[in-house]
Amino acid sequence: MPTTLKDEAAIVGIGQTRYSKNSGVSELALAVEAVSKAIDDAGIEPSQVDGYCSFTLDTNDEVDIARAVGTGDATFYSRIGYGGGAAIGVMHQAVMALATGQAKYVVVYRALNGRSGQRYSEGVSGDIVTSDLIHWSWYMPWGLMTPASWVAMFTQRYMHETGCKAEDLAEVALATRAHAVKNPAAFFYERPLSMDDYMSARWIAEPLRLYDCCQETDGGVAVVVTTPERARDCKQKPALVRGVAQAFGAEQEQMTSFYNRDIARLPEMELVAKNMWQTADLTPQDMDAAIIYDAFTSIVLFQLEAFGFCGFGEAKDFVKDGALGRDGRLPTNTHGGQLSEAYLHGVNGIAEGTRLIRGTSTSQPAKNDHVLVTAGVGVPTAGMVLGQLD
Amino acid sequence: MPLSPEKKQQLEATLREFVGKPIGPPYQGRDAVNEPMIRQWCDAMGDTNPAYLDPAAAKESVHGGIVAPPTMLQAWTMHGFEMAKGYDEPTNEEQRLHKILSEHGYTGVVGTNTAQGYTRYLRPGDSVSAEIVIESISEEKATALGIGYFIVTRTSFRDQDGEEVGWMTFRVLKYIPAQQPQAAADAPAGQPAVPGRIRAPKGHDNAWWWDRVDEGTFPIQKCNACGTLHHPPRPMCSACRSQDLGWVEASGRGTLHSFTVIRHPQFPGYDFPIVAALVDLEEGTRIVSNVVECPPEDVHIGMALEGFIHEDEDGFKLPLFRPAA
Numbered sequence: 001m002p003t004t005l006k007d008e009a010a011i012v013g014i015g016q017t018r019y020s021k022n023s024g025v026s027e028l029a030l031a032v033e034a035v036s037k038a039i040d041d042a043g044i045e046p047s048q049v050d051g052y053c054s055f056t057l058d059t060n061d062e063v064d065i066a067r068a069v070g071t072g073d074a075t076f077y078s079r080i081g082y083g084g085g086a087a088i089g090v091m092h093q094a095v096m097a098l099a100t101g102q103a104k105y106v107v108v109y110r111a112l113n114g115r116s117g118q119r120y121s122e123g124v125s126g127d128i129v130t131s132d133l134i135h136w137s138w139y140m141p142w143g144l145m146t147p148a149s150w151v152a153m154f155t156q157r158y159m160h161e162t163g164c165k166a167e168d169l170a171e172v173a174l175a176t177r178a179h180a181v182k183n184p185a186a187f188f189y190e191r192p193l194s195m196d197d198y199m200s201a202r203w204i205a206e207p208l209r210l211y212d213c214c215q216e217t218d219g220g221v222a223v224v225v226t227t228p229e230r231a232r233d234c235k236q237k238p239a240l241v242r243g244v245a246q247a248f249g250a251e252q253e254q255m256t257s258f259y260n261r262d263i264a265r266l267p268e269m270e271l272v273a274k275n276m277w278q279t280a281d282l283t284p285q286d287m288d289a290a291i292i293y294d295a296f297t298s299i300v301l302f303q304l305e306a307f308g309f310c311g312f313g314e315a316k317d318f319v320k321d322g323a324l325g326r327d328g329r330l331p332t333n334t335h336g337g338q339l340s341e342a343y344l345h346g347v348n349g350i351a352e353g354t355r356l357i358r359g360t361s362t363s364q365p366a367k368n369d370h371v372l373v374t375a376g377v378g379v380p381t382a383g384m385v386l387g388q389l390d
Numbered sequence: 391m392p393l394s395p396e397k398k399q400q401l402e403a404t405l406r407e408f409v410g411k412p413i414g415p416p417y418q419g420r421d422a423v424n425e426p427m428i429r430q431w432c433d434a435m436g437d438t439n440p441a442y443l444d445p446a447a448a449k450e451s452v453h454g455g456i457v458a459p460p461t462m463l464q465a466w467t468m469h470g471f472e473m474a475k476g477y478d479e480p481t482n483e484e485q486r487l488h489k490i491l492s493e494h495g496y497t498g499v500v501g502t503n504t505a506q507g508y509t510r511y512l513r514p515g516d517s518v519s520a521e522i523v524i525e526s527i528s529e530e531k532a533t534a535l536g537i538g539y540f541i542v543t544r545t546s547f548r549d550q551d552g553e554e555v556g557w558m559t560f561r562v563l564k565y566i567p568a569q570q571p572q573a574a575a576d577a578p579a580g581q582p583a584v585p586g587r588i589r590a591p592k593g594h595d596n597a598w599w600w601d602r603v604d605e606g607t608f609p610i611q612k613c614n615a616c617g618t619l620h621h622p623p624r625p626m627c628s629a630c631r632s633q634d635l636g637w638v639e640a641s642g643r644g645t646l647h648s649f650t651v652i653r654h655p656q657f658p659g660y661d662f663p664i665v666a667a668l669v670d671l672e673e674g675t676r677i678v679s680n681v682v683e684c685p686p687e688d689v690h691i692g693m694a695l696e697g698f699i700h701e702d703e704d705g706f707k708l709p710l711f712r713p714a715a
Contacts, residue, residue: 021532115532121655137590138622141708142680143652143664152650153668160691206651258668259676
């Protein structure tokens with residue numbers, strides 16, 4: 001019987017720096033602060049950490065973090081590509097390493113000066129010739145250089161096919177902001193957003209307005225993952241990984257899978273969903289809350305459909321009537337998401353998913369048996385379900 | 391270096407005291423609205439509107455006489471050359487605010503935008519005064535120039551009867567200058583200094599495509615073994631795994647599958663807004679390009695398009711699309 005990724009690992013520690021627009025410190029300093037806090041939160045010693053996983057985009061080398069934090073011998077380390085698609089890909093790596101005995105305590109981390117340093121909104125550039133530059137060259141000469149512009153292309157087609165309106169995108173922005181207003185760590189803490197604010201904000205790339213787009217943030221976040229047996233000895237209530245899956249699809253590109261017949265769907269996320277639900281032996285109806293990767297409002301709608309919370313084109317109705325609020329049918333992005341808490345490439349969502357299972361979110365729903373956490377959209381990606389250990 | 395959290399809190403408390411304050415008493419324009427100044431303004435601006443310049447025509451117009459161009463509003467209350475002089479000690483609240491920020495390291499200042507509104511036309515003989523209020527100070531923002539505070543002042547322009555005739559908001563950024571990236575090298579001789587759009591770097595798998603475009607044709611990759619068309623080009627045919635790959639010329643006829651009107655941020659080298667388009671070619675492949683020669687509001691999914699090879703001023707050629715004739 002091959003090892004499955006059902007109930008093989010649990011998140012036992014979370015750590016994060018202050019999220020800001022100008023950290024004033026290096027990305028490595030952010031990373032080691034987050035990792036150190038996650039280790040303390042788990043109640044383990046640095047020397048017990050023997051695995052690391054992060055994004056290929058992360059500039060902080062595992063060995064530099066290990067030397068700074070004072071962890072010792074490591075037997076597992078890996079990196080996942082494709083930007084935010086790696087958010088749960090790193091968890092997938094950690095769970096596989098733990099399930100196969102390659103490590104006992106894996107640290108997953110992401111730290112960036114995403115606002116004061118290199119900004120994603122500044123776009124891809126032709127200055128440095130890299131292996132994937134030829135890919136971007138099919139877009140740069142025509143001005144498609146930012147994530148907003150790539151996602152806008154999908155969103156326009158989706159709205160055309162489904163009748164989704166600006167007001168429906170706004171539901172996501174407003175619901176997410178309402179959560180952030182209660183979260184002191186969020187950039188938009190105590191700063192509500194109204195429908196007028198949303199509608200009167202400037203265009204970024206039509207049909208996306210300013211508040212359809214996530215922030216750019218300086219910060220770091222890390223989690224400690226271990227086996228369920230070891231998790232029982234840790235300080236905090238563990239968040240068990242009930243199932244995790246990773247996928248990319250046919251004709252996949254990085255952010256620009258424009259050439260499938262139907263670009264209003266996410267075939268890679270549908271594949272993630274199918275395998276993740278099967279591994280976890282759970283269904284969308286079992287979810288009490290969700291952390292849905294929200295670099296842009298529209299991709300939350302796409303994912304509600306891809307994960308089977310509703311049918312194609314029905315997400316605009318699903319999100320109505322406060323469905324994403326704390327007392328709604330699917331409390332979503334209860335930390336304020338990347339739209340309103342911070343843009344940490346989705347890893348802040350893993351921390352929030354863990355808080356939801358612990359019962360310590362600032363927007364905590366009453367029931368918290370199962371939480372869906374997803375990674376980036378339009379790229380090779382992944383998803384997982386967190387649940388209670390016992 | 392950024393300020394410590396405590397110092398910053400103190401600074402921001404001080405800044406908040408300025409919000410809502412007039413910078414000083416209203417300033418009375420040195421001269422009443424007059425025809426010579428109107429003429430000089432129109433000369434400088436190249437404005438030949440007879441309502442500003444020709445007493446006879448102006449008399450026949452809806453104004454019934456000469457009026458001043460509305461955009462001269464601020465000119466009537468400018469201080470003259472003394473504005474350009476520096477100052478050792480602040481002489482008004484705005485200067486005092488700027489000095490406090492400079493002393494905290496926010497030494498840079500740049501005007502970012504301004505807006506005006508006009509209540510009525512000014513006529514010769516009107517006497518204009520201006521009162522400037524510090525309307526708002528933003529939270530600290532990170533900008534390309536450095537971190538800083540946006541300060542908005544609102545000027546209310548009033549006539550001899552105290553009635554508001556117009557207003558102006560003016561926003562500046564007071565900032566801690568960030569380390570500037572090195573200036574771009576001078577453009578090689580014969581190349582324009584103004585950047586053009588970013589060209590595709592050419593590698594083994596795409597150079598041939600751009601070479602065909604340079605020759606004025608619009609190519610689609612075609613597998614010589616099985617005939618399948620591919621875009622973007624790839625080094626192997628995914629239908630039959632042949633690496634014997636050629637190309638055919640596209641007719642250019644297509645329909646719009648999706649699009650986005652890109653408005654922000656505005657990169658150098660491109661005309662904004664950009665209508666970026668995903669076009670279904672009649673041959674069956676799809677390509678990203680731009681729709682041009684069509685107002686953005688008229689662009690719609692399903693519209694018929696025709697492709698053509700466009701050449702930029704710097705000689706870069708690429709296929710673009712316009713509405714089909």
